[in-house]
Amino acid sequence: MNPDLEPYVEFSESLQAMINGALTFVQSVLSPGWRQNQILILIGLALVSWLLHRVSGQMLQEYVRKREGWSKWQLRVVVQVKRRLGLIWFAALAYAVYLVMQNITWPSRSYIIGLAATLAAVWVGIAYAARLVRNRPLRRLVMYALWVYATLYLLNVADEAAAFLDDVALEVGDFRLSLLTIITAIVVIGILFTMARIVSTTTASSIRKNEDISPSMQVLAVKGVQIVLYGIAFFMGVKAVGIDLTGLAVLSGAIGVGLGFGLQKVVSNLVSGVIILLDKSIKPGDVISLGETFGWINSLGARYVSVVTRDGKEYLIPNEDLITGQVVNWSHSNDFVRLDIYFGTAYGDDPHLVRKIAIDAAAKVDRVLAHPKLPVCHIVGFGDSSVDYILRFWIRDPTGGLTNIRGNVYLALWDAFKEHDISIPFPQREVRMLGDAGGPVQDDRQSVRLSAPAAD
Known part of the structure; x- marks a missing residue:
């Protein structure tokens, strides 16, 4: 035989053996007898489990709605239980029927029912164990792979299926990559990633509780631990299934150069x-x-x-x-933040009194610090219609907002100035009505003064 055709021959023989086994089982089920009776019993149990799932799921939902103060993890557990109530009921009912039939008839007449009960229980356990994998696509892939493996193992055809999957392979020179290797690598890497996530979560929690480490260093330490653990998990998973990474060194280097040019911003x-x-x-x-x-x-x-x-x-x-x-x-070295606001008063008001009133008004506003950094007020100029001041005050909670605290200080100044009869002037215009061109100028007593706010 040609050596190049041996993998194809082995693959064909494995496939033919699996097909023959499946056809034999189907033929035995279709023939009257205890195998057919067990299949009919399982179908009936499936229907009863579906009805119990609908009823008990509604009851569980009503029970949860009447409870208050449940944490998120408790609600997630209830959701997962409700989602798989049908399978749980089927496993429980199948086990009960299996135990009864073991005592009243021959054990071989309940073998398929016991196998279905065990398989349903294993599926439930795998579904809950897979919740440890946080990534949803990876979790589903791991769960389905474990379901298939558990089913084949309980049916005693795991070796034949493994041989079949190993025959489905891609061979390039000395490099061989089979379907079995890919599935095994995905499952092993998924399990190792889950373990790495659990360890990294525990380590991150310990790092965040350490008050001697600054927040930025905590973030850096957590990310460093995650990168190391996930990197170790990936390489251990790849090596565990026998994939040699040395052959990919040149290819990965070329890919790295290409990514370096294409992902400069990243x-x-x-x-x-x-x-x-x-x-x-x-x-x-x-x-x-x-x-x-x-x-x-x-x-x-x-x-x-x-x-x-x-x-x-x-x-x-x-x-x-x-x-x-x-x-x-605003809070790099400390939490103190200074804010400035500007205002003006009329020339007839005592500037010494204005400064004192402004400082006292600002000090009474919530969030304005009165110690150790006191508010201060200074004259910054003599305007066209007012004496201009700057009021400076400090806060130490900039996360509470800046605009609102400025507004509160302005309101405090307004109330304080109104209480002490201090006026806040606004620009005015004076219009003098003169006589005709070339004529005598009208007497000053005939002039008209119109006062109005200046245009914005």
Whole structure:
């Protein structure tokens, strides 16, 4: 026989053996006897389980609605139980029928029912165990793969199926990649990724509870642990299934060069994110201004920084913009923020009294610090119609907003000036009506003065 045709012959023989076995089982089920009776019993159990699923699911939903204060994980457990109530009922009923038939008839007459009960129970266990995989597509892939493997194993055809999947392979020179290898790699990597996620979550929780580590270093440490653990899990999974990565070194290098040119912005943002975490220029909770955006840092990502504004909008700002642009960090070294407001009073008001009233009014406003940084008021100029002042005060909670505190201070000044009869002037015009051109100028007593606010 030609050696090149041996894989195809083996594949054909494995496929033919599986088809023959399936046809034999179907023929035995279609023939009258206990195998057919067991199949009919299982169909009846499936219908009863479906009805119980509808009834018990509605009852469970009503029970949960009457409960208050349940946490999210409790509600998730209830949802998962409700979703698989039919399979749970089928496994329980099948086991009950199997135990009864074991005592009243020959064990061989209940073998298929016991096998179906065991298979249903294993499927339920796999479905709940797969919830540990957070990524939804990967979770479903792992769950389906384990379901198939458990089914084949309980049917005692796992070796034949493995041989069949191993025969379906792609061979290029010394490189051979079979369908069995791909499925095994996906399952093993999924399990290792799940273990890595559990370890990284526990480690991240411990790091975040350590108050001696700054917030930015906490983020960097958590991301570093995640990268290391997931990288180890991936390479261990690939090596566990026997895939040699040395042959992919040249190809991966070429791909890396191509990605380097095509993803310059992405790489720049990743590097900028690492720099931000290392130099501690910004950290979660800081209040920053970047252009027209004012808000506080919600989270630091690998590619962007999440900034939440006072109106609830969340801006995803690339890390490169924070490195290359001018950023105002209102709480970089401390939480103290100074705000300035300008106002003017009439020339007839005593400036010493105006300054004292302004300082006292600002100090009584909530959020304005009275110690250790007191409000101050200074004259900044003599305007056309008013004496101009600047009032400076400090706050230490910029996340509470800046516009609202300025507005509250303005209202306090308004009330205080009104109480002490201090006027806030506005520009005025004086219009004099003169005589005809060349004629005598009218007497000053005939002049008319019109006062009105100046145009904006």
